[in-house]
Amino acid sequence: MTSTVPDLSSAELELAVTGPVFCAGDPGLDTEVAPFTTTHTPAPAVVVGATCPADVAATVRWAAERGLSVAVQATGHGLTSALTGAVLVTTSRLDEVTVDPVARTARVGAGVRWRAVIDAAAPHGLAPLSGSSSHVGAVGYTLGGGLGPLARRHGFAADHVRSAEIVTGDGEIRTVDAVSDPELFWALRGGKGSFGVVTALEFDLVPVARLYGGGVFFPGSATRDLLHAYREWAPTLPEETTTSIAVLRLPPDPALPEPLRGQTVVHLRVAHLGDAAEGAALVAPMRAVAPALLDALGEMPFGAVDAIHMDPTDPMPTYDRGTLLRELTAETVDALLSAAGPEVEVPLVLAELRHLGGAVGRAPAVPNAVVGRDAAFSFWVLGPMFPPVAAVVPAVVDAVVASLAPWSTGHSLLNFAGAVTGAQVAALWDETDRRRLLAVKRRVDPAGLFTHGHVVG
Numbered sequence: 151m152t153s154t155v156p157d158l159s160s161a162e163l164e165l166a167v168t169g170p171v172f173c174a175g176d177p178g179l180d181t182e183v184a185p186f187t188t189t190h191t192p193a194p195a196v197v198v199g200a201t202c203p204a205d206v207a208a209t210v211r212w213a214a215e216r217g218l219s220v221a222v223q224a225t226g227h228g229l230t231s232a233l234t235g236a237v238l239v240t241t242s243r244l245d246e247v248t249v250d251p252v253a254r255t256a257r258v259g260a261g262v263r264w265r266a267v268i269d270a271a272a273p274h275g276l277a278p279l280s281g282s283s284s285h286v287g288a289v290g291y292t293l294g295g296g297l298g299p300l301a302r303r304h305g306f307a308a309d310h311v312r313s314a315e316i317v318t319g320d321g322e323i324r325t326v327d328a329v330s331d332p333e334l335f336w337a338l339r340g341g342k343g344s345f346g347v348v349t350a351l352e353f354d355l356v357p358v359a360r361l362y363g364g365g366v367f368f369p370g371s372a373t374r375d376l377l378h379a380y381r382e383w384a385p386t387l388p389e390e391t392t393t394s395i396a397v398l399r400l401p402p403d404p405a406l407p408e409p410l411r412g413q414t415v416v417h418l419r420v421a422h423l424g425d426a427a428e429g430a431a432l433v434a435p436m437r438a439v440a441p442a443l444l445d446a447l448g449e450m451p452f453g454a455v456d457a458i459h460m461d462p463t464d465p466m467p468t469y470d471r472g473t474l475l476r477e478l479t480a481e482t483v484d485a486l487l488s489a490a491g492p493e494v495e496v497p498l499v500l501a502e503l504r505h506l507g508g509a510v511g512r513a514p515a516v517p518n519a520v521v522g523r524d525a526a527f528s529f530w531v532l533g534p535m536f537p538p539v540a541a542v543v544p545a546v547v548d549a550v551v552a553s554l555a556p557w558s559t560g561h562s563l564l565n566f567a568g569a570v571t572g573a574q575v576a577a578l579w580d581e582t583d584r585r586r587l588l589a590v591k592r593r594v595d596p597a598g599l600f601t602h603g604h605v606v607g
């Protein structure tokens with residue numbers, strides 16, 4: 151067994167935990183750490199496949215005694231670096247999903263993907279505030295805010311967290327809620343992995359069984375008209391309607407429906423909490439802008455929510471960045487078209503506007519550290535990190551975001567901020583909240599063990 155830590159030490163770790171321990175070269179390591187976002191190949195010093203909170207606590211103590219940093223991974227949808235030299239806790243075995251249909255809550259382990267929560271909640275007519283893809287991890291998503299298709303009616307996922315079970319920098323397992331530690335509870339919900347390894351979350355479910363939703367694909371030739379129509383249309387929608395619109399440069403993939411293959415298209419995504427007649431009437435102005443290539447809007451069970459965004463499910467290397475927009479004016483749309491519209495040759499996969507406002511614009515009953523309440527739209531742009539375009543993608547993506555700077559709040563939702571860490575993450579908050587987050591970080595992680603991924607520093 152080859153390892154960057156002494157064998158004796160990892161043997162001690164193996165004795166201290168019940169889950170498997172992997173060092174460099176061990177069979178099964180590559181599968182254990184395989185991320186969804188393959189831009190980086192994880193190269194931690196040692197990996198612990200935690201099976202219980204006590205495994206996480208023992209791992210954190212073991213790392214702290216040796217001065218090693220600690221990282222955490224559920225699905226690798228948000229992998230931001232190679233995690234070089236870290237002690238990595240993988241959470242896939244923390245797979246508890248318990249639904250309380252009377253209290254309308256769920257308790258989920260750190261390794262649970264949204265699909266498992268959606269399926270457990272559906273028989274009770276309930277739904278979680280999951281996002282565009284049910285393959286994403288529920289805990290990482292929620293700690294980063296969590297903006298999904300029910301957001302304008304119900305807010306960010308983080309707004310509905312009731313309590314968190316977390317292992318902090320001292321290796322203690324704590325249950326944190328609004329009463330036990332109000333500052334840490336505020337910071338955790340929005341401040342993501344900064345404060346420790348969350349082993350489970352308890353959060354509210356909402357009474358949603360069905361909705362009117364899905365997507366409409368339009369030809370790229372109509373992009374200008376569609377984006378200008380969208381900026382006028384979206385602000386007229388009720389809170390029951392959450393929408394986004396994306397310019398997609400699709401690959402010539404045979405798995406895609408024929409009219410979309412290899413095309414630049416505009417994808418309007420809709421989730422309306424109401425019946426089909428009401429939903430169709432609301433969407434009519436957008437349907438009238440151009441003939442659709444594919445119109446897949448209709449009544450659906452919440453379980454079919456992935457059909458709204460149709461996110462990819464196969465791992466791929468990407469570079470992404472986001473920005474929050476105060477307003478979406480005609481000039482903003484023109485700037486976006488000049489930087490990322492179909493007439494420009496740029497190696498991008500997606501340039502997406504998500505409509506905010508409604509419940510995401512209001513502070514929740516128990517305030518939290520989620521950014522973006524003051525924004526009207528969230529913008530996310532993503533390019534493929536394949537050769538040969540990988541050499542230019544980061545500059546192209548950064549330039550698209552820069553072109554929207556005149557309308558930006560200067561911040562981004564943490565989940566759409568891309569591969570940023572430390573001071574770049576801290577810069578997402580205003581001065582007051584940044585100081586507050588850093589004060590909590592210093593208290594619960596004084597040695598600075600949690601330095602990988604979306605952590606403030």
Ligand SMILES: Cc1cc2nc3c(=O)[nH]c(=O)nc-3n(C[C@H](O)[C@H](O)[C@H](O)COP(=O)(O)OP(=O)(O)OC[C@H]3O[C@@H](n4cnc5c(N)ncnc54)[C@H](O)[C@@H]3O)c2cc1C
Pocket residue numbers: 186187222223224225226227228229230241260280281282283285286287288289290291292293294295296297298342343344346347348349461462565566602603604605
């Ligand atoms: C295809 C796709 C679709 C997406 N759709 C949405 C969307 O609709 N809305 C939205 O808000 N976001 C969305 N995201 C962003 C996503 O929510 C974040 O990348 C999130 O961090 C993924 O969490 P994960 O656990 O699946 O990923 P991982 O890569 O396993 O974790 C990412 C980071 O989350 C933190 N984290 C994860 N688990 C824990 C834990 N147990 N304790 C402490 N910190 C932890 C850590 O900082 C970690 O580095 C999407 C991302 C992708 C790739």
